Amino acid sequence: MVDKNNSQKSGKIPLRIDPKLHEALAKRANQEGRSLNNFLTKLLEEGLHPETFEDRQFxxxxxxxENFDLASQLVNVSGIYYRYLIDNSSRVHQDADYAIIEANGNILTLRELK
Known part of the structure; x- marks a missing residue:
């Protein structure tokens, strides 16, 4: 739909989503210490404008x-080893899964999925 008025937007968007999705988003926002509104704004901005090539790729x-080499403190992603930081834990659990939440050069920030 085309905005024929080219008017300035209010910044408010009424949105209906599945209650389970709402709950999951609120939980993630809380884990990051953010309000739900701030968390959703961050997600939308990141989706609209990925910051770096690495972010878009990873x-x-x-x-x-299982992809972590604990001795060398590297993680294997698609056959290439990267340094990493763990966002919400002090150590790697090899029986867990991790999401890449940020990429900066050869350093990945990972968050354990619970």
Whole structure:
């Protein structure tokens, strides 16, 4: 639909979503210490404007804990080893899965999925 008025938007969007999705989004926002509104705004901005090539290539991928080389502190992603930071844990659990939430050069920030 085309906005024929070219008027400035209010910044408010009424949105209906499945209650289970609402609950999951609220939980993720809480885990990040954000309000639901702030979390959704961040997700929309990141989706609209991926910040870097690395973000576009990696963010959102899920990595198995089996892909970590704990001795060298590297993680294997698609056959290439990267340094990593764990966002919500002090150590890697090799029986867990991790989502890549940020990529900066050869350093990936990962979050354990619970």
């Amino acid at each position: 963010v959102g991928q899920v990595i198995s804990g």
